Amino acid sequence: MTTRSSFPPLRTIAAVVLALALSGCATFSKDGGLDAVSAMTAERIGQDLRLPQAADTDPAGEELARLAHSPLSADDAVRIALLNNRGLRASLAALGVAEAELVQAGRMRNPSVGFSRLSGGGETEIERSVMFDLVGLLSIPIRRDIEARRFEGAKLAAATSAVRLAADTRKAWFNAVAAAQSASYAEQVREAAQASAELAARMAKVGNLSALDQAREQAFSAEALTQLARARHNATAARERLIRLMGLWGSQTAFQLPARLPELPNAPREPGNIEALAMQQRLDVQLAKRDAQATARALGLSQATGFVNVLDAGYANSSKSGAPRENGYEIELVLPLFDWGGARTAKAESIYMQSVHRAADTAITARSQVREAYSAYRTSYDVARHYRDEIVPLRKKISEETLLRYNGMLMSVFELLADARAQISGVNAAIEAQRDYWFADTDLQAAINGSGGATAGMAGAPATAAETAAEH
Template sequence: MTNARTGQSVQFSRPGAETATVDGKVAQLLGKPLTADTAVQVALLNNKGLQASLAQLGIAEADLVQAGWMSNPSFSFGRMSGGHEVEIERAIMFDIVGLLTIPVRSKIEGRRFELAKLQAASDAVRHAAETRKAYFNAVAAQQTALYSDQVRASAEASAELAKRMAQAGNFSKLAQAREQAFYADATAQLARSRHNATVAREQLVRLMGLWGDNAALTLPDRLPDLPAAPGIGSNSEAQAMEQRLDIQLAKREAAMTASALGLSKATRFINVLHAGYTNSSTTDAPREDGYEIELELPLFDWGGSRVAKAEAIYMQSVHRTANAAIRARSEVREAYSAYRTSYDLARHYRDEVVPLRKKISDEMLLRYNGMLIGVFELLADARAQINSVNTSIEAQRDYWIAETDLQAAINGTGGAAMQMRAEASGDAPQAH
């Protein structure tokens, strides 16, 4: 189920040779620049929190096996003495109702095991989506930090040039102060960008379950390019109704509760029934053999409350199933809107905004080469591009995150789609 929805397999790591095999595979995957698929693969293999949730499968499987066995018999021994006589009683009891209901209990535990598998797949798919989003955040943050470093270097050169020109009397104090202020702002922005890159990187490291030398990830310098066209169609609602794991989980829970309701009605009056062999021996008398039946009499509790509780739990599961379907359809529509909007915005910046800024920069460079403008006018135009470049990186990152959210809304357990920013994250520096 996980492989069909993420393209990556998941396995439960057991102590011994399997642990060494997983460690070797993780080291091999981390030996080259990380991709989104590689990050997901490492996270599914190596994250200890995910492995803990997968251990629930072993618990459910043990319950399933135990449900197919008869309950252990009970043995009682009694000894009474008085005068010259000693009486000894021995008995062994078997749970008859437990024996008769083994097929029903096995069926119920089998369904619980199926629920455990669905829950494990849901946890894995959710973790894969979180890892993919953390990967794109980390790459984008690193790309922004590298660009901020270039901006700071340019601002430092501009401030140094302004300082020397002011010392020569060819630059005003106001213009020099503006250059120095821009350099100071660029230095502060670089510090923030580097911190944000560290935060995003560490979040990815945690989701991948890495520590020690393995935490030294090698990320690419830039985000993946946009696809030529959107890859997910508008029929995603219908796909979600068939593939969403939380909907399948809710349906299985309703079916299991209905089966449990039938068992509650079957054992409403005969709740505890034990039968077994017993014998008694007395001093100077032959041993007596027989059998014993123990039955709980429904004098006070006739089982009506148990049946009413089971019916209420069943109706609860039915309503949860309906609510899961309604929520899933809404989440898919929301995620698809974010996906298409982020794709259109990223393509708009790639095809329109950034090329226009580059064209303006080329024209300014021509004028500078023709000695029609000075160096500071050229630098001022370069600063005006900073916001466009940063926003373009963010738009590209938002597309890949929105694509991950939409896949999760269709195949996994869904989640809230991101909101589009109302305006750019920063204002372009003013030319002077």
């Protein structure tokens, strides 16, 4: 429906409206939201985000060069991953998309220009018009508010990616150190098994050992060799996963790792009110809340524009041959004869309820995850401490007593070697228990501060070749 009238002052009004719209245009921020993401990340993991200022800089390489003369710590690995992981860079790029949407929401739709020329009967008629989107102009504050909330959500999502990367990197570091430590002990097992097999061959040659006992020692030596090969591969695979998370390649992969895992703390942390802390700190909970709030605002916009979503107004003039030019204004309104906007409103309401239920589900899941993570943390600590304070000292005492009996010629050399293998097996299990504790500690921190830790049920240590020696 189009209406026209002779109303010259509307040219001035349109110019004023346009000036106001242009003056309210949003602009891009200097940091692109990275400072807020860095602050949230530092609050949860103690390290901020620093991206290279120029494309030709290599901050990870510079950090590795600084650490070249000392083993890489877990915190060092996290720092390099935050600097260099390309997956995290991709997540941070989503900030630019969200900010662009925010800036776009603060800008009025470009005006449309109309021109027509009719001629006939010796006369020519020319019409000109400039149309502005009034609905878009009036809804700018609401749309900006919606996109601002989404921009805040994008910051939370980016911080979640950074915190998750930090947790994955820490676990990969602990796994790499433990795998290398286990490979070192597997080497000792192989050496002991090889020495036992050689001794058995010499004794069988002079008739002091049966063919059955010799075959047992040879079988154990062969099994120990395969266990060593698996342990070396596991160490390589664990190191490569750490390398991938840190985004390294080439000569950068030649970093050093400590020979041993960090020692257990003197006492485990107490649970306190970890559920309430998780509700305050967890980024996925905050993101779900903001998503529900943004959806609620979008529902308000859908209801406001459900009936009338096209309303254009602007300046128009017309000129005819031999007649003075006529000035006026033009209003274009889409009549809601077939579509009253009910479907759009119903869709928005359903999306809102979906986000509300998703936020409630996220909170319930977070509470459960943090309880489960603390149970795994405390159990892992108790198991690792039991190995450190009880099992390993007992193995050591048994080994010392066995050596005394061997020196007193009260037991054979094969019994001594079997006991040595059993002691190494206990040490390997202790390494795995210590690694599992640090896994559980990382998962607990993720369950409180990030988006949840991947906890799993406690399981016994897998059988090793050294444990097979007990059957010999």
